[in-house]
Each structure stands twice: as structure tokens, then as C-alpha cells.
């Protein structure tokens with residue numbers, strides 16, 4: 001479970017904020033702003049490796065580092081790195097691409113976790129930060145700022161100074177999938193990282209908000225594996241749907257659903273800024 005020497009990289013190109021040169025995909029520990037990993041971070045190559053390395057991560061920082069170098073899903077590794085090397089969106093052609101899994105982002109002392117679906121090929125896969133660099137993220141971070149969770153209304157990329165207060169953002173799958181559709185096996189493998197995130201947040205975790213149904217199902221799968229008590233029948237996803245889960249120690253955690261912030265939902269007004277603000281505000285109750 002060591003770093004790979006055989007990752008094919010291109011570049012360097014200048015980081016859009018710091019202007020420092022980076023190869024794509026970005027080698028761990030080479031100075032990318034907020035890169036949680038370094039050259040000694042152990043790398044998962046299989047689902048069993050993910051299980052072992054997640055169980056052995058004792059802090060959120062340690063977990064974030066291990067997530068950010070994971071290579072357990074060959075199809076997703078191939079896709080994220082091909083996009084980073086040669087299939088960039090034309091408007092970002094001269095930027096370095098992160099090309100690695102998106103680690104969770106936000107307040108390490110958060111009592112609220114937001115769980116999305118998966119990174120976008122030219123969003124998180126480019127910037128290295130959850131929901132950053134695409135229209136979905138623009139919609140989400142503006143709402144987080146309006147509702148008092150984010151220090152600024154935009155999230156441009158790692159290194160822009162954005163801080164979250166009380167919120168941590170994760171995803172059911174941490175690598176950008178082709179056509180935004182991870183396979184059931186990829187979802188199952190990555191759920192182990194999410195489960196460890198939930199364990200390390202511990203009893204300070206009060207609320208989980210999922211963006212979309214896949215995030216909702218990912219949380220139910222991860223918490224069931226962890227031995228949490230999930231209501232029966234299993235709660236169904238919906239916008240502003242709510243359920244209460246209990247950890248094995250009996251600690252209650254609210255599960256709240258929200259339509260995904262994808263352009264498909266926001267451009268059609270299925271999800272409006274007011275609807276998202278209402279759900280985010282309800283998380284404080």
C-alpha cells in the first residue's frame with residue numbers, strides 16, 4: 001500500500017490561484033494548497049485495502065489524506081486521470097488538474113455532514129475540493145454563505161481562503177465517474193471511506209444532509225454496515241424528507257434529504273435557492 005511510481009503525468013501548468021507549477025494528476029505532497037497527503041501516505045489498491053486503511057485512520061486529517069490518493073476502483077482511476085491529462089474542458093486546458101479523489105472538505109469540528117453523489121470531471125477533479133469549479137458548487141456555496149455556513153459566497157479552488165463553519169462536505173463516491181454514474185461495486189467500495197468519516201465525526205455529529213438520492217442511499221448503506229439503527233421500512237429520499245438514525249451507542253442523528261444541486265435541477269427550478277436555503281436553515285434546529 002505504497003505510492004505509485006508509474007502514474008503518467010503531464011505538465012507542469014500554473015495553478016490558477018497560486019501560479020505555482022503542478023503536474024497533472026498532482027503528485028501528493030508537492031505543495032498543492034490544502035493537499036492532505038504526502039509522499040508517504042499509504043495508497044489503497046483494492047476494496048480490502050480501503051477497509052484496512054480506513055479502519056486504521058484515527059483522525060479526519062489522516063482519513064482525508066488516504067482518501068485523496070486512493071486507487072481502488074480501476075475504471076474510475078483511469079477516467080479521472082485521463083481527463084486530467086488529456087480530456088480537459090477547453091476553458092481549463094492550461095490549468096493543472098488534481099486528478100485524484102476528492103477528500104472531504106470543511107470544518108473538522110462540524111456537527112453537520114453534507115453528502116453529495118460524486119465529483120465532476122472538470123470540477124472537483126480539477127480543483128481538488130468538493131463541489132468546486134462547476135455550476136453545482138456555485139449554487140451550493142452561495143447558499144452556504146447566505147445561511148451562515150461559509151465565509152464567502154464562492155468556492156473557486158483550493159487556496160481561495162474559503163472556510164466552512166459547522167459543516168463538512170463529503171460524497172458517496174470520491175472519484176469522478178464517467179457520465180456521472182458510478183457502478184454498484186464502486187459505490188460499495190467507496191462507502192467504506194464514508195463510513196469511517198461518520199465514525200470519526202463521532203457523537204458530535206448531529207445531522208447528515210444528502211444531496212440527491214444516491215447520497216441518501218450511500219448514507220443508509222454506510223450506517224447499516226456500521227451497525228446504526230435505521231428505521232424500518234427504510235426511509236425514502238425526498239426533498240426535505242427526514243428520518244432519525246441512531247448510532248450503536250444510541251446517539252440520534254437526523255438524516256435530511258435535499259434535491260441535488262445539479263444544473264438539471266437548478267436550471268429547471270426543481271430546486272430553487274429558497275428551497276435550498278430552507279433546508280440548510282432547518283439543519284440548525
Ligand code: SF4
Nearest residue numbers: 070072073101175190
Ligand atoms: S471511488 Fe472511492 S474507493 Fe474508488 S478509487 Fe475513488 S476514492 Fe477509492
